[in-house]
Amino acid sequence: MKPEQLISIRRDLHQIPELGFQEHKTQQYLLEYISTLPKDHLEVQTWKTGILVRVAGTHASKTIAYRADMDALPIQEDTDYAFQSIHEGYMHACGHDFHMTIALGALTRLAHEPAEQTALFLFQPAEEGPGGALPMLESEEMKQWWPDMVFALHIAPDLPVGTISSREGLLFANTSELFIDFHGKGGHAAYPHFTKDMVLAASQFTVQAQQIVARNVDPLDSAVVTIGKITGGFVQNVIAEHARLEGTLRSFQANTMDLLKERIEALANGIEISQGCSISIDYGSNYYQVKNSKAYIQPLQDIVETAGYTFKEAKPAMTGEDFGYMLRDIPGFMFWLGVHSPYGLHHSRLQPEEEALQVGVDVVTNTIRNMTV
Numbered sequence: 001m002k003p004e005q006l007i008s009i010r011r012d013l014h015q016i017p018e019l020g021f022q023e024h025k026t027q028q029y030l031l032e033y034i035s036t037l038p039k040d041h042l043e044v045q046t047w048k049t050g051i052l053v054r055v056a057g058t059h060a061s062k063t064i065a066y067r068a069d070m071d072a073l074p075i076q077e078d079t080d081y082a083f084q085s086i087h088e089g090y091m092h093a094c095g096h097d098f099h100m101t102i103a104l105g106a107l108t109r110l111a112h113e114p115a116e117q118t119a120l121f122l123f124q125p126a127e128e129g130p131g132g133a134l135p136m137l138e139s140e141e142m143k144q145w146w147p148d149m150v151f152a153l154h155i156a157p158d159l160p161v162g163t164i165s166s167r168e169g170l171l172f173a174n175t176s177e178l179f180i181d182f183h184g185k186g187g188h189a190a191y192p193h194f195t196k197d198m199v200l201a202a203s204q205f206t207v208q209a210q211q212i213v214a215r216n217v218d219p220l221d222s223a224v225v226t227i228g229k230i231t232g233g234f235v236q237n238v239i240a241e242h243a244r245l246e247g248t249l250r251s252f253q254a255n256t257m258d259l260l261k262e263r264i265e266a267l268a269n270g271i272e273i274s275q276g277c278s279i280s281i282d283y284g285s286n287y288y289q290v291k292n293s294k295a296y297i298q299p300l301q302d303i304v305e306t307a308g309y310t311f312k313e314a315k316p317a318m319t320g321e322d323f324g325y326m327l328r329d330i331p332g333f334m335f336w337l338g339v340h341s342p343y344g345l346h347h348s349r350l351q352p353e354e355e356a357l358q359v360g361v362d363v364v365t366n367t368i369r370n371m372t373v
């Protein structure tokens with residue numbers, strides 16, 4: 001596939017961002033493209049809004065899978081792209097348009113000239129939430145085509161184009177979503193003594209929660225407590241009866257995640273007493289850490305350098321990925337693909353450089369062709 005065609009596919013996908021398990025247009029677009037490929041070695045199955053494509057190997061004893069996530073984020077795009085999102089309030093702000101385009105590029109090459117081993121392309125819904133990897137792993141379709149190895153990439157705005165980065169062992173953190181509802185008593189702004197103000201309770205909780213990492217987590221360990229959204233109240237002169245916090249917890253150690261949740265609950269109990277309110281906590285979806293199998297990182301470096309690109313040792317990151325569940329059950333790895341953007345992941349102005357698409361296609365194809373499983 002020519003670079004212009006990769007860019008054109010990426011721009012098409014960029015325009016139709018959809019949330020987890022709602023990737024209907026995206027699925028349709030991908031299926032239409034896949035239907036144009038030579039069919040001799042190809043088998044296709046759909047699973048929910050996802051797709052599995054198998055390319056039979058020429059002398060296959062193993063199956064190597066590449067996973068591309070499909071969903072977008074509820075972010076209003078603020079780039080000056082001519083091909084901006086046409087879905088108001090939604091954006092591919094985490095690079096999944098890149099991940100899917102790279103999958104189509106590698107799939108195209110292999111459909112025309114299959115590798116020795118069988119390749120499996122997993123277009124997976126709902127990575128940002130509620131998590132598609134675990135139910136996809138448990139699906140009949142996946143059991144039927146279970147791979148011997150699985151890998152994935154994620155765009156890295158802070159790395160230059162042409163650089164690939166990964167590491168042996170832990171790459172991404174354990175995560176838990178966090179949704180907290182505060183229920184009190186609303187009333188007139190001029191009569192606070194007759195109310196239980198939930199804007200105040202939620203604000204106190206937000207500030208106190210920042211002490212957890214500072215004062216409860218071992219300074220030699222690492223964790224994150226982020227509240228990304230606060231809602232509450234209706235109008236400026238009414239005390240709010242209800243408020244809601246939405247956030248996420250991150251840790252490298254599984255038992256540190258238990259500690260974070262314990263402390264969140266203890267703070268909530270304290271605020272229930274001090275503010276005379278009731279608080280309910282929901283941990284939403286939880287993702288398992290991304291831990292790379294050691295055996296594949298040196299061969300990945302060799303593949304990257306042979307293709308003329310640069311390999312850089314990565315540090316573990318507090319990002320989360322439901323791909324961790326795939327690596328829990330199947331040997332494999334994940335790597336960062338440099339895309340150089342002045343704005344980072346989950347930013348409304350994320351602008352990854354499209355030259356990186358070709359790099360991604362080369363590394364994914366060469367991994368399927370050359371990695372010993």
Ligand SMILES: CC(=O)N[C@@H](CCC[C@H](N)C(=O)O)C(=O)O
Nearest residue numbers: 128129175176177248319320321
């Ligand atoms: C790569 C990346 O940015 N992944 C997301 C995964 C989100 C998991 C879940 N919705 C949560 O917020 O905990 C990330 O935010 O790291």
